[in-house]
Every structure is written in C-alpha cells, then in structure tokens.
Amino acid sequence: MFDEFIEENKNEMISTISSLIKYPSVSDESKAIDGAPFGIDCKNVLDKTLSIAEEMGFKVNNLDGYCGYIEFGEGEELVGIIGHLDVVPANIDDGWETPPFEPVIKDGKLYGRGSIDDKGPVIASLYAMKAVMETAKVSKRVRLILGLNEEKDWKCINHYKKCEEHPIISFSPDASFPAIYAEKGIMSISLKHRFELHDAKILSFDTKQNAMNVVPKYCELKIEAESELELSDYKDSLSNSDIKVEKDGNIYTIKSYGIAGHAAFLQKGINAITNLIKYILENFKVNYFDQEEYRYLQKLYNLGLFEIESPEFLSREDISSPTEFKEDSFIKDESGILTSNIAQIEYDEDGFLIIKTNLRIPVTFPLDDILEKYRSISLIFPNITVEAFGKQEPLYVRKDDPLVENLVNIYNLKVARKDEPIAIGGGTYARAFPNSISYGAVFPWEQDLCHQVNEYADIESLVLASKIYAEAIYNLAK
Numbered sequence: 295m296f297d298e299f300i301e302e303n304k305n306e307m308i309s310t311i312s313s314l315i316k317y318p319s320v321s322d323e324s325k326a327i328d329g330a331p332f333g334i335d336c337k338n339v340l341d342k343t344l345s346i347a348e349e350m351g352f353k354v355n356n357l358d359g360y361c362g363y364i365e366f367g368e369g370e371e372l373v374g375i376i377g378h379l380d381v382v383p384a385n386i387d388d389g390w391e392t393p394p395f396e397p398v399i400k401d402g403k404l405y406g407r408g409s410i411d412d413k414g415p416v417i418a419s420l421y422a423m424k425a426v427m428e429t430a431k432v433s434k435r436v437r438l439i440l441g442l443n444e445e446k447d448w449k450c451i452n453h454y455k456k457c458e459e460h461p462i463i464s465f466s467p468d469a470s471f472p473a474i475y476a477e478k479g480i481m482s483i484s485l486k487h488r489f490e491l492h493d494a495k496i497l498s499f500d501t502k503q504n505a506m507n508v509v510p511k512y513c514e515l516k517i518e519a520e521s522e523l524e525l526s527d528y529k530d531s532l533s534n535s536d537i538k539v540e541k542d543g544n545i546y547t548i549k550s551y552g553i554a555g556h557a558a559f560l561q562k563g564i565n566a567i568t569n570l571i572k573y574i575l576e577n578f579k580v581n582y583f584d585q586e587e588y589r590y591l592q593k594l595y596n597l598g599l600f601e602i603e604s605p606e607f608l609s610r611e612d613i614s615s616p617t618e619f620k621e622d623s624f625i626k627d628e629s630g631i632l633t634s635n636i637a638q639i640e641y642d643e644d645g646f647l648i649i650k651t652n653l654r655i656p657v658t659f660p661l662d663d664i665l666e667k668y669r670s671i672s673l674i675f676p677n678i679t680v681e682a683f684g685k686q687e688p689l690y691v692r693k694d695d696p697l698v699e700n701l702v703n704i705y706n707l708k709v710a711r712k713d714e715p716i717a718i719g720g721g722t723y724a725r726a727f728p729n730s731i732s733y734g735a736v737f738p739w740e741q742d743l744c745h746q747v748n749e750y751a752d753i754e755s756l757v758l759a760s761k762i763y764a765e766a767i768y769n770l771a772k
C-alpha cells in the first residue's frame with residue numbers, strides 16, 4: 295500500500311534530494327558561528343530539510359544547530375531512523391566529471407556529493423515516513439534524526455543523546471542492504487617519535503588535511519638538501535607508486551599521488567603516504583640518533599606498521615621477533631580482518647614525526663588489547679609516544695535477533711532474494727543507540743560510491759529503498 299504513494303511522489307523525492315546536494319555541507323567546527331556549530335552550510339542544509347518536512351506535515355525540531363529531527367505518530371514509544379546531512383569534502387579537481395555540489399541526472403542516476411551518503415537515503419526515509427503517515431495507523435512515534443557531524447566526531451549525535459529522548463529501536467539508512475549486524479570497532483592511533491634524514495633537512499610533510507577515515511590521495515615531503523640529491527620521478531603500476539620530484543634551488547618537493555577511498559574499504563584506494571615512505575626508505579640514508587632509535591622508519595616498516603591488513607607485529611608474541619606466518623595469527627573473526635589506514639603524517643618544528651592510523655577492529659577483539667600492542671612498540675623505541683583517539687566500540691547484534699530478522703525479511707520479500715545480513719568495517723550511526731542496526735541504502739548488486747569521486751545514487755534504487763523503508767517503519771511502529 296505504500297508503494298503506490300512512493301511511486302506517485304518519486305519525482306518530488308528526487309528533486310528534494312537534488313535541492314539538498316547543492317549545499318556543500320562539510321562539517322567544520324573551525325567555521326562555527328552562532329547557532330551553527332559546524333558552519334553555515336550545515337546550518338542551511340538542516341534548516342532547508344526541516345522546512346521541507348514541516349511543509350509535508352511533520353513535527354520538526356532543531357537542536358541548537360547540532361542536530362535536528364522530524365517526527366510523526368503517537369504513543370509512548372519512539373522508533374528512530376538515524377541519518378546525516380553532512381558530507382565528506384569534494385572538489386572538481388579530484389576527478390569529478392560534473393561539479394560535486396551541482397546535482398546532475400544522467401542515465402537514471404543522480405550524481406552529486408551526498409547523493410548516496412547520506413542525503414539520498416535520508417530523503418528516501420522521509421518519503422517512506424510520509425507514505426506511512428498518509429496511509430496507515432501506527433501506535434508509536436517515528437523520528438528521523440539528522441546529524442551534521444557524522445563524518446567527523448559525532449558531536450551532533452552526542453548532543454542529541456544528552457538532551458533528547460532515545461529511541462527504543464532504530465535503523466540507520468547509512469550503509470548497505472540487506473542489513474548490518476556487526477560493525478567493527480574503530481580506533482585511531484598516533485605514533486610520535488624523533489626523526490630526521492641524513493642527507494637533507496625535513497621542512498614539512500603535508501597530507502592536505504586528509505580525514506582519518508579516508509585513504510590519503512596525496513602526500514608531499516619538502517626538504518632542504520645540503521648538496522645535490524639524486525632523486526627522480528618514480529612510477530610503478532605493480533606497487534601503484536606515482537611519485538614526482540620538483541626541485542627549486544636546494545629545496546626538493548617530493549609529491550606522492552594515490553587514490554582516495556573509504557577507510558573501511560582500503561583495497562579500493564591507493565595510499566599516498568605509504569608510497570612516499572617506501573620512496574624515502576629506498577632513496578635516502580635514514581639517520582640514527584642513538585643506538586635504540588636506529589633507523590626508526592625502516593623498523594616500523596619491518597614491523598608491518600604500514601600493512602593494511604592485520605599488521606604483522608600485532609600477531610607477535612614478542613614484538614622484537616617476527617612471527618611464523620600462520621593463517622590463524624591474523625587479527626580476524628566473522629566480522630572480517632583488522633585493517634589499518636595510515637591517514638596522516640606530520641613533522642613538527644621540534645623534529646618529531648607524527649604518524650596517524652585509523653584502525654577497523656574485528657568485533658571480538660577489545661580495542662584496549664590492540665592499543666596495548668601498539669604501545670609495546672616502546673619496547674623497541676622507549677621514547678615513542680603512542681596515543682589513541684576517536685574510539686568507537688564495535689556493534690554486534692546476533693544474526694537471529696528479531697530486529698535483524700524482521701528487517702532482512704522485509705528486504706528479501708521486496709527484492710525477491712534470500713540475502714543474509716552482513717558485517718562491515720564502517721562505523722555508522724547504528725552504534726549510537728542500543729537495539730539499532732544499519733539498513734541500506736546501497737543494494738548488494740550495486741557499487742558503493744560513498745566518499746568517492748563521481749558519487750551517485752541510482753534513482754530506481756532510491757525509490758525501491760524508500761518502499762522498503764516504508765514497510766520497515768510500519769513494521770516497527772504499528
């Protein structure tokens with residue numbers, strides 16, 4: 295009964311999404327102004343969404359510009375749908391075929407930053423709510439919660455949790471169908487240690503403020519040489535290296551080019567930092583300061599720190615002696631293997647090298663155990679500083695939990711398949727509340743373009759997702 299409503303309103307739904315794509319709503323606290331803690335673009339996209347929803351007949355509320363919500367229904371209990379309106383940065387120069395913040399429809403696809411992560415799925419949910427509100431009776435309230443800092447520090451949803459009612463059950467349309475029952479733990483780690491090159495003075499390392507959850511597509515090292523250095527461009531398709539060297543007097547800038555990608559799907563990207571590190575190790579004599587700190591970078595490399603899957607030292611019993619290679623020594627369980635995204639590298643004026651990595655940790659491995667392993671690098675480098683930040687505990691709901699079974703059944707009926715719920719490395723809003731899972735909107739047969747260039751949402755898929763959401767909302771709120 296909801297399908298008809300959604301079919302009739304699908305053009306309006308797509309034009310609503312298009313109108314929201316126009317806001318370059320990258321969450322940025324450094325641009326905070328009164329009533330807009332994440333910058334004016336985030337404030338504007340929230341205001342716009344709430345005013346559209348209000349016109350559609352919903353109750354709306356703006357929580358001090360951190361977060362907003364859209365609600366209908368009656369009753370004591372609250373069903374939640376948790377999405378976000380902020381987006382990751384996008385620049386036409388990154389390889390976009392059309393301007394990222396100008397919605398373009400081509401071959402049945404809606405192109406633009408946020409089309410699939412997460413503005414499209416949010417509005418598909420809004421129209422699903424409208425379909426239920428217009429055509430059925432519910433005994434609970436249904437609330438669409440809209441964050442503005444999801445891609446950064448979740449200050450939006452944390453603000454919500456502090457000042458608003460928590461849903462008793464919820465889903466988040468911010469990942470994939472059929473449903474996600476396990477999300478790996480997330481933790482970032484920074485390693486700080488003195489470092490210098492023997493043949494040149496390091497002026498800077500720069501990753502252009504790459505976000506921790508993105509594979510860095512660019513990294514440059516600027517050095518001042520005492521004498522002429524023999525450095526040349528290096529391109530190798532096997533190791534995916536693409537290095538260019540620019541010389542200006544005795545200043546050399548070594549630029550490493552990779553491919554951006556989401557930290558939860560590292561294999562799709564090419565890490566520009568790792569390639570630059572390899573280049574340094576092959577082309578420079580790395581200096582030593584005292585015996586213990588001899589060849590810092592080389593040793594980190596040998597420990598496996600730059601490996602993207604289950605870095606080798608994490609499986610060592612004794613950090614200083616390599617493990618025998620065994621399949622079962624990997625940090626891995628049913629939710630997948632531990633992955634590490636070297637996301638940022640900096641060099642401060644006191645000569646310290648800071649390397650930051652973003653880890654996706656299988657659900658059965660405690661975050662603190664993994665942190666301990668990183669801390670144990672101090673057995674080799676006593677002066678190293680190891681710090682953890684951005685910790686998010688894993689989410690794990692049993693596959694046969696009623697919420698999972700319910701939502702997966704609704705999906706399977708609609709698409710006539712027999713898909714099983716999945717585990718992922720991404721961290722979605724589902725883990726913000728108990729009794730919550732991620733549910734769509736990317737279908738298993740589709741490419742997931744979130745955080746990538748030329749992001750798009752297939753229009754018919756969004757319509758199908760909206761129909762599935764309507765059934766799910768009704769099922770949870772009836």
Ligand SMILES: [Zn+2]
Nearest residue numbers: 378411412468
């Ligand atoms: Zn998202």
